[in-house]
Amino acid sequence: MINETIVKQAQNGNKQAFQSLYQEIYEDMYRMAYYLLQSKEDAEDAVSEAVFDMYRSITGLKKTDAFKAWAMKILSVKCKQKMKEYVQRRDEELVQDDYADALNLEQQVVQRTDIMRAMNVLEKEEKIIVVCSAIAGMSSDEVGSVTGLKSATVRTKLKRALAKMKGRLEAGV
Amino acid sequence: MSDRYDRDILEQMSLINEDAKNIHISEQIKPENMMKRIEEMEKKGYLEGTSGVINMVDIMDKKQDGTRKKKRRKRMAMFTGAGATIVAATLTVVMLVHQIGINKPASSDVTSVYADNMRREISDGVYVLSGYKELNDYIVAMETMRQNDQTEDMKGFGDDMTLNGSMEIAPEIEYSGTDSEIDDDNSGDSSAGASGENSDYSDTNVRTEGVAEADIVKTDGRYIYHLGHDYDEKSVNLVITSAEGADSEKIAKVSILDDIKEKAVEGEMGKFLKNEPSTKLEIYGAELIVSGDKLVVVVQPHISGENIDEYAEYITSYPDSMVVAMIYDISDKSTPELVSTLTLEGAYDSCRMVNGYVYIFTDMANYDTSSIYDNDGCTEEEAAKNYAPKVCGELLPAEDVYITDCESFNQYHIIATIDMNDVSKFNDVKAILGESGFVNKYVSEGNIYIITDMQNEYRNELNDTSPENGTIKVQEQSQILRLSYADGNITPNGSVIIDGSVGDEFDIDEYNGYLRMAVSTYYNEITYNRTEVEYYDGIEWLTGMDWVYTENWTSWGEGSALYVYDENLELVGSISQLKENEQVYGVRFDGDIAYVVTYEQTDPLFTIDLSDPKNPTVMGALKIPGFSTYLHKWDDNKLIGLGYDEYEYIKISIFDITDKYDVKETDVYSLEEVYWTEALSNHKAIFVSPDKNLIGFAVEDYCLNKDKTRYDYCTVYKIFSYVEGKPTEIISCQLDGLTYETRGMYIGEYIYIVNENDGVIVYNMTDYSQVAHVK
Numbered sequence: 046m047i048n049e050t051i052v053k054q055a056q057n058g059n060k061q062a063f064q065s066l067y068q069e070i071y072e073d074m075y076r077m078a079y080y081l082l083q084s085k086e087d088a089e090d091a092v093s094e095a096v097f098d099m100y101r102s103i104t105g106l107k108k109t110d111a112f113k114a115w116a117m118k119i120l121s122v123k124c125k126q127k128m129k130e131y132v133q134r135r136d137e138e139l140v141q142d143d144y145a146d147a148l149n150l151e152q153q154v155v156q157r158t159d160i161m162r163a164m165n166v167l168e169k170e171e172k173i174i175v176v177c178s179a180i181a182g183m184s185s186d187e188v189g190s191v192t193g194l195k196s197a198t199v200r201t202k203l204k205r206a207l208a209k210m211k212g213r214l215e216a217g218v
Numbered sequence: 219m220s221d222r223y224d225r226d227i228l229e230q231m232s233l234i235n236e237d238a239k240n241i242h243i244s245e246q247i248k249p250e251n252m253m254k255r256i257e258e259m260e261k262k263g264y265l266e267g268t269s270g271v272i273n274m275v276d277i278m279d280k281k282q283d284g285t286r287k288k289k290r291r292k293r294m295a296m297f298t299g300a301g302a303t304i305v306a307a308t309l310t311v312v313m314l315v316h317q318i319g320i321n322k323p324a325s326s327d328v329t330s331v332y333a334d335n336m337r338r339e340i341s342d343g344v345y346v347l348s349g350y351k352e353l354n355d356y357i358v359a360m361e362t363m364r365q366n367d368q369t370e371d372m373k374g375f376g377d378d379m380t381l382n383g384s385m386e387i388a389p390e391i392e393y394s395g396t397d398s399e400i401d402d403d404n405s406g407d408s409s410a411g412a413s414g415e416n417s418d419y420s421d422t423n424v425r426t427e428g429v430a431e432a433d434i435v436k437t438d439g440r441y442i443y444h445l446g447h448d449y450d451e452k453s454v455n456l457v458i459t460s461a462e463g464a465d466s467e468k469i470a471k472v473s474i475l476d477d478i479k480e481k482a483v484e485g486e487m488g489k490f491l492k493n494e495p496s497t498k499l500e501i502y503g504a505e506l507i508v509s510g511d512k513l514v515v516v517v518q519p520h521i522s523g524e525n526i527d528e529y530a531e532y533i534t535s536y537p538d539s540m541v542v543a544m545i546y547d548i549s550d551k552s553t554p555e556l557v558s559t560l561t562l563e564g565a566y567d568s569c570r571m572v573n574g575y576v577y578i579f580t581d582m583a584n585y586d587t588s589s590i591y592d593n594d595g596c597t598e599e600e601a602a603k604n605y606a607p608k609v610c611g612e613l614l615p616a617e618d619v620y621i622t623d624c625e626s627f628n629q630y631h632i633i634a635t636i637d638m639n640d641v642s643k644f645n646d647v648k649a650i651l652g653e654s655g656f657v658n659k660y661v662s663e664g665n666i667y668i669i670t671d672m673q674n675e676y677r678n679e680l681n682d683t684s685p686e687n688g689t690i691k692v693q694e695q696s697q698i699l700r701l702s703y704a705d706g707n708i709t710p711n712g713s714v715i716i717d718g719s720v721g722d723e724f725d726i727d728e729y730n731g732y733l734r735m736a737v738s739t740y741y742n743e744i745t746y747n748r749t750e751v752e753y754y755d756g757i758e759w760l761t762g763m764d765w766v767y768t769e770n771w772t773s774w775g776e777g778s779a780l781y782v783y784d785e786n787l788e789l790v791g792s793i794s795q796l797k798e799n800e801q802v803y804g805v806r807f808d809g810d811i812a813y814v815v816t817y818e819q820t821d822p823l824f825t826i827d828l829s830d831p832k833n834p835t836v837m838g839a840l841k842i843p844g845f846s847t848y849l850h851k852w853d854d855n856k857l858i859g860l861g862y863d864e865y866e867y868i869k870i871s872i873f874d875i876t877d878k879y880d881v882k883e884t885d886v887y888s889l890e891e892v893y894w895t896e897a898l899s900n901h902k903a904i905f906v907s908p909d910k911n912l913i914g915f916a917v918e919d920y921c922l923n924k925d926k927t928r929y930d931y932c933t934v935y936k937i938f939s940y941v942e943g944k945p946t947e948i949i950s951c952q953l954d955g956l957t958y959e960t961r962g963m964y965i966g967e968y969i970y971i972v973n974e975n976d977g978v979i980v981y982n983m984t985d986y987s988q989v990a991h992v993k
Contacts, residue, residue, distance in 0.1 A: 060253060068249045075247055076238040085244060092247045093255070100256055160237045168583075170656060179234035189801070194656070197803065197847040198721055201899040202656075204958070207230045209565075212502045212520045215452070 052109040063100060070113055073181040074120055080176045081124040083161055091127055095120040114187040121173050121191050128169055163213040171206040178203050225918075225931050226956065341710035342787070343623045344650075344699065349616045350602035353651070357627045419461075419965040420907050423850075425723050429661045432505040432516060432569035433902045435961040435972045437461065441469075441551055443513060445504050446974040447959070451475060452500035456515060458551050459978045461965045464989040466980050469552050474515055475501050478542065481556045498522045507571050509638045511549040514576055517542050518566045541566045541580050543634075545641040558641040563607045564632050570661050574638045575645065575706035577666070579659050582607055582630040584651060607632055609647045620650045622713055624672060624697055627651050631668050635706040648708040650699060658720055661703075662728035665711060668699045669720045687747030693717040694740040698726075698733075700787065714787040718779055724849075724901070727807035732790075732831045733783040736814045738801040740776045778802045778816045782831045791832040796824060804861065806849035811878060813857060817845040823859070825878050837879045846871055847898045852908050852940070857881075860897055860904065860915075868892045868917060870938065870945045887938070887945040892917045896958040905937075905962040910983070912969070913938045913945065914962035916953070924952055933957040935971045937986075948986045951979055 047069050054062035074095065078088035098119050106115055164172055170192060177188040178199075185196035185203070192199065245251060337345035337356060347353040419439040424431045435444040442459045453475030459468050478499060504517035518541050541562045546554040564580025571577070584605065607614045607630050621627065630649040637645040653670040660667040672695045696719050700711045718737030720726050726735040750763055777798045782791040796802075800816035807813075810829040816822055823840040846859030852872075859871035863886065872885040897904035897915035905914040914937040923930040933956060937949035953960060955975030962971050968989070969981040980990040 060256075064249050064253050067252060071247060071249055071252070072243055075243050076241055079241050080238060089244050089246045092244075093252070096247070096252055097256070097259070158237050158240070160234055175234065179231040180238040182235070194719070194721070197899045198656075204227060207227055208503065211230060212500070215500075215502075 047112050049109045052103075052106065052112050056104045056106065056109075058104075063103065066112060067096065067099075070116055070181075073113075074116065076180045077117065077176045078120060078124055080161055080164060080180060081121075081172055082127055087127050091120060091123040095123045098123075111187075111190065113181075114183065114190045117177060117181060117183065117187070118191045121177075124173070125169060159214060160210070163210040166209050166213050167206050171202060171209075174199055174203050175206050175210070337621070340620070341712055343713035344620050344710035345622070346617055346620055350606055350613075350619075353606075353616055353619060353621070356621070357651075420905060420910075420963045422902050422961075423904055423906055425660065425901065426662055428572065428663055430507060430571040431902060432507040432514070432571070433961065434505060434959060434974065435963070436506055436508045437963055437965060437970075438508050439965060442466075442963075442965075442970060442972060442978055443506055443508055443548075444961075444972050444974065444978075445474075445506055445515070446977075447502075448473070448475075452502070454501045454504045454517065456506070456513075456546070456554065457977075458548070458554065459992050460551075461968070461970060463966070463968045463980060463982070466970075466978060466990050466992050468977070468992050470554055472546075472554050474504060474517055474544065475499060475519075477544065477556050478517075478519060478559070481559075505566075505569055507569055507576060508548075509571060509574060509576070511547060512638050512641065513546040513548045513554065514569075514636065515544045515546065516566060516569050516578055517544065539563055539565060539582055541578065543576075543578060543636060545636070560634075560636065560641075560644055561608075561610050562632065562634050562644070562647070563609070564630065567657070567659060571638075572661075572703070573705075575703075576636040576638060577661070577703065577706075578634045578636070580632045580634075581657055582632060582649075584628055584630055606630075607647075607649050609634065609644060614647055614649055618648050620648065620710055622650065622652050622697065622699060623715075624652045624670075626653055628653065629657070629670075631657060631670075633666065633701070633703075633708050635703070635708065637706050645706040646708050648701070650701075650710075652699070653697060656719075658723055658726075660723040660726050664702060664704070665728060666701045666703050666708070667726060667728075667733075668701070669726065670697050670699075671695075671719055672697055672715065684748070687745075689743055689745045691741050691743050694719060694742075696720055696737075698787075700733075712787045714783065716781060718781075721802055721805075724807075725802060725805045727812075729807065729809065729828075731785040732828075733787070734781070734807060734812065734828060734831075734834075735783075736778065736780050736796070736802045736805045736812065738776065739779050775799065776801055778814070780812065780814065780826060780834055782828065782834055784831070791830070791834050793826070793834050793836065796836070797822060804846045804849045804859065806851060806857065808851050811875075813849055813873075813875075813881075815846050815849065815859070815861075823873065823881060823883075825875070825881050827878070838881055840873070840881050840883065842871070842883050844869055844871075848901060848904065850904070850906050852906075856940075858906070858913065860895075863888045866893060868895055868898070870913065872940070872943070872945065885944050887947075889917060889919075889936070891920050894918045894957070896960075900958075903958070903961065907964060910964055911939045912964060913940075914949075914969075914971075916957045916960035916962075916973075918957045921952075924954060933960060933973070935960055935962055935973075937962060937969065937981075949981055951981075951988075953979075 047066055051062045051066055055066055071092070074092050075088055078091040079085070082088050082091060095116065099116055106112065108115070164175065167175065173192055174188055177183045177191055178185070183191070185199040188194075188199045188203075189196040194202070337347055339345050347356055417439055419437055422431050422433045422436065435442065437443065440461060442461050444457050444459070445454050446457055447453075448455055451473070453473050456470075456472040456474060457468060458470040460466055478501075498521070500520045500522070501517055502520060504515055506513060506515045508514075521540070541564060543560045543562065544556055545558040545560070547557045548554045562578060562580055564582035567579040567581055569576060569578050602616075603613055606616075606619070619630070630651050632647065632649045634647045635645045650668060653672055656671045658667075658669040660669065695715050695717055697713060697715050698720075699713045702709050702711045716735070716737065718739040720735055720737055725737065726733065728734075748763055775798070778796040778800055780793040780796055781789060784790045796814065797816045800822070802814060803817045804815040805812065807828075810827065812824075812826040812828055812834075814824040814826060816824070823842070823846070825837045825839075827835050827837050843864035844862050846861030848860040850858045850860075852858050855874060855876045857873040857875045859869075859873060861869060861871070863869040865888070868889045870887045870889075871883050874882045874884045895903070895915050895917045903915055905912065907913075914935060916933055916935045918931050919934040920929060921932050921934070922928070923932055933953045935949070935951045935953060936947055937951075938945040939948045940946070949969065949971075951971050953971070953973045953976045955973040959974035960972065962969065964970070964983065967983050969983055969986075971979045971981070973979075977991065977993040979988060980992070981987065982989050
């Protein structure tokens with residue numbers, strides 16, 4: 046359970062408290078990273094990096110009631126960095142004609158559902174909005190604080206993104 | 219706050235949620251394991267020191283062979299399948315690898331070879347390249363340069379990059395001042411060439427008077443044109459209904475899908491559809507706009523099939539990335555005739571119409587700039603077809619692609635215009651290659667503004683003259699690009715980078731040559747130091763000096779600000795902090811006055827005096843519970859706000875704006891148990907007519923269903939009238955269809971409520987009784 050007392054304990058260096066906070070959100074964090082990055086390894090990396098950062102910087106978290114949004118913001122930055130790498134990584138493979146590597150990359154994905162495939166029609170930010178809302182169950186306000194958007198914009202973008210995905214899913218591509 | 223969405227949306231979200239529950243959670247990141255890794259790292263001292271974030275950047279090898287600038291990126295083995303020790307060890311490495319200033323190519327070299335020779339500046343901060351090969355080289359060069367070097371004008375990083383201090387304002391440009399005279403006539407009409415009967419009707423609620431916007435329902439005062447879904451056929455139908463009060467009837471129904479398949483076969487797409495019978499076309503959404511006896515349906519078909527990749531080569535680079543403009547001759551309303559089909563690449567954004575020219579906006583991802591290098595055997599144009607925008611099957615000439623001073627080149631923002639007097643081709647098509655992410659498009663009377671959030675590349679702020687260590691405060695920025703659009707010709711007209719983010723097109727406004735905007739701001743503090751690092755140059759590990767920086771998550775903040783720019787896009791006035799920790803929610807500019815709603819817990823409605831552009835001042839701030847996301851000026855004394863009340867129900871607020879220094883909320887109407895309406899976020903979904911004293915929008919209401927058998931979420935169109943100082947509900951019309959596919963309007967003496975599934979329902983304006991239902 047996340048409450049301000051536990052956040053304060055964690056801020057005072059109580060590892061047990063930090064663990065119990067993380068306990069509440071780690072599944073959401075992993076799923077979010079997994080859906081965004083579509084790779085087990087990269088999801089593990091992103092979550093790990095985010096958790097180390099959270100542990101280092103929790104003392105300064107002022108809005109103690111916004112623990113989850115704060116964690117997700119850090120995670121989303123980690124994921125964005127990795128998504129950026131992908132494009133560059135793919136460029137590199139194309140440049141080097143290294144298609145074998147490209148194939149390996151595909152195989153790294155152990156579990157990829159139709160929904161994950163459908164998500165590929167989305168922009169980076171749209172992905173983050175969908176994942177935060179649908180998987181992490183965050184409100185548009187919280188998603189707004191992750192993406193730096195107003196919640197009304199988040200709701201509009203979410204609707205549009207879902208409509209895009211729906212088109213893809215119904216077509217069964 | 220909990221959000222209430224349409225049933226459809228909720229269902230889809232729970233579907234995704236269920237899907238995600240099946241994902242096996244990695245053991246590595248489970249709490250007990252994670253804590254072990256943290257303890258391990260603590261023992262080694264890796265988690266001590268600054269309370270910030272280590273920024274993981276992997277290694278770049280910049281190879282220059284004079285002709286080609288290829289980018290090669292080596293992936294770090296970060297944490298892969300790692301136990302605690304490996305993680306710890308890797309972390310040290312990662313901390314050390316971000317390199318700037320090692321092995322960097324002389325910036326003058328890059329600049330002279332790529333920037334100066336290749337690009338030609340055509341407007342401030344806007345450039346063209348001579349060909350796609352050059353465009354591609356340029357992008358690679360710019361990215362390399364940015365990652366290696368710092369732009370020279372970034373010296374002031376030592377100062378706090380506060381709101382005004384860091385304004386990177388473009389120097390003089392010629393403001394073409396061609397604010398073409400547009401009649402303000404929004405409801406009368408330039409377009410109803412028809413036998414001139416009803417000029418008394420309401421058009422789609424628009425952002426800028428005189429700039430018409432495409433929507434799912436339109437009218438010309440005599441007929442109602444709407445697009446209805448056919449979920450079985452996976453198509454959209456164009457339906458024309460005569461607007462004759464009780465005698466209204468449906469006079470035409472055209473399947474857009476059939477028309478694309480049957481009549482648009484002349485083009486490249488037709489060729490492909492004929493040759494590849496497995497190809498399936500489906501349509502999930504479209505918008506339309508009417509100009510005299512021409513009607514344009516803009517649609518984004520979804521294409522699937524066995525040989526879809528081959529198809530992509532015919533028309534667009536990516537299968538789903540195509541927008542089709544279908545132009546119908548509707549001089550005979552009963553048989554609309556498809557006269558022209560134009561295809562354009564990208565994802566559909568929106569569509570405007572001014573003075574007989576239609577402007578279609580799309581955005582297209584730019585993935586494969588490097589693929590050109592693999593195409594040594596083919597011509598530059600053939601290679602470019604793989605990634606550059608195509609228009610009606612032809613490659614858009616490179617001279618029509620503009621680039622700007624930005625950090626990344628991930629998206630083409632495409633504008634295509636159609637002269638309604640010659641619909642056989644696009645009048646003009648221009649693409650701007652720039653930042654991806656959130657894009658807003660605002661069209662004023664004379665200019666198009668494309669506003670994109672920029673990627674924060676704060677390492678660019680550091681250079682050789684920077685102190686060894688310190689902190690910088692970095693603002694999130696947006697780029698605003700201005701293009702004039704007189705007579706359907708798109709011409710770049712300057713650009714500027716601002717601190718902050720423009721939420722939607724109502725948050726920015728051009729008036730008397732000044733560009734004013736209310737923005738949400740966000741900053742983050744970056745701590746850095748210059749230290750000796752190890753880095754990998756693609757072959758071996760080397761040592762050199764580099765910046766290591768951390769994002770300080772504990773020192774970030776948000777706020778809201780207001781800026782005024784002049785015709786030359788120079789900042790002339792600002793309110794740098796409207797409200798700390800509160801972001802901008804709803805904005806309405808009204809001449810010299812701006813009304814701005816910010817929100818965190820209460821709803822401050824700021825009234826701002828802009829009569830002296832150099833000195834905008836807050837006249838008053840009204841605090842009330844809840845907040846508004848949409849503001850509409852009712853008359854000189856009243857402003858209407860649509861938003862949420864403190865119980866999260868939808869509310870309509872009436873503000874008395876007679877005394878700008880003392881704006882009051884005189885009345886609130888809360889729609890109990892109503893949590894969502896499209897009108898909160900889409901201005902086209904609200905119907906406002908102060909003349910007829912009508913406000914309407916569709917809501918999702920929890921009420922008895924149509925069969926009166928059980929309570930359910932239902933679509934209800936509500937119309938309000940302002941009676942004796944209060945909004946009063948006069949019509950509540952339950953519909954059999956989706957909430958966000960519903961529009962209301964008046965034509966002559968009648969109110970028409972149009973739903974994609976339920977047809978047209980007609981109400982009498984004298985006693986508000988239902989007189990017809992045309993299915």
